[in-house]
Every structure is written in C-alpha cells, then in structure tokens.
Amino acid sequence: MINLTESAQNALKSAISAAAQPVSGLRIMVEGGGCAGFKYTMGLAAAxxxxxxxxxxxxxxxxIxxxxxxxxxxTxxxxxxxxxxxxxxxxxxNAKSNCSCGKSFS
Known part of the structure; x- marks a missing residue:
C-alpha cells in the first residue's frame, strides 16, 4: 500500500525519538484542498x-x-x-497532476 524510503524511515525515527509526547506512529491522510484539489497531511500520533x-x-x-x-x-x-x-x-x-510544491495533487 504505502512505502517509505530509507531516508523517510530515518527522518521519522528521529522525529519520533525527539517528540515531547509519547508517539506510537505516523498518521497520513488525504484531505480536500491545496492548489490541485487534494493535499497530503501527516503528523505524529499517540494512537x-x-x-x-x-x-x-x-x-x-x-x-491511515x-x-x-x-x-x-x-504511494x-x-x-x-x-x-x-x-x-x-x-x-x-494515483495522482493525475501535481502542484509544484509537491504537497497537493488531483
């Protein structure tokens, strides 16, 4: 379903270990918005x-x-x-087009 490169894994492990609150994973979502119709959101989550x-x-x-x-x-x-x-x-x-910022797609 979703793949993480080694670089992404390392960045996330660093963020999780440095978090002020307990973190058990990463929440990834697609929401309406952005300049191309949909935008990616992600953040550390406790549960x-x-x-x-x-x-x-x-x-x-x-x-997810x-x-x-x-x-x-x-992805x-x-x-x-x-x-x-x-x-x-x-x-x-699945993206038909992407915004130049790379955070938005349609």
Whole structure:
C-alpha cells in the first residue's frame, strides 16, 4: 500500500525519538484542498483512531483513515535533503497532476 524510503524511515525515527509526547506512529491522510484539489497531511500520533488501518513499514506504524486508502495506494514517501529546503515528498501513482510544491495533487 504505502512505502517509505530509507531516508523517510530515518527522518521519522528521529522525529519520533525527539517528540515531547509519547508517539506510537505516523498518521497520513488525504484531505480536500491545496492548489490541485487534494493535499497530503501527516503528523505524529499517540494512537490510531478507531477507523484507521495500521500498517508497519521499517519499524514505523502508519495510521491511515479509510477515506484516504484509495488515494494513497502505491504511494512512496521519501525524505529529501536539498540546499534550499528539505522535507517529505510523495510519489503517488494515483495522482493525475501535481502542484509544484509537491504537497497537493488531483
């Protein structure tokens, strides 16, 4: 379903270990909005919600709500370090088009 590159796994493990509150995984969602129609949201979470599917990749639990499954199937999440900015990127085979920011798609 969703894949995490080694770089993404390392970035997430660092974020989880540095979190001020207890964290058991990463919540990933697709919401309406952004400049292309849908946007990715993600954040550390203490526990899954009742309607979440929990999958594990590289020792990291991912919490995905039922509404986001169809949009995220086959997506690879990477963490890219660049001179001018660093962050997570999404390679989503379901996206018909992407915004230049890489955080929004249709």
């Amino acid at each position: 899954p919600k009742p309607d979440d599917t929990v999958i594990e990749r590289g020792g990291i639990k991912l919490f 709500d039922n509404d986001s499954h169809e949009h995220l199937a086959g 690879t999440i990477d963490f890219v370090v660049a001179f001018d900015s660093s962050g997570f990127t999404f390679d989503n085979p």
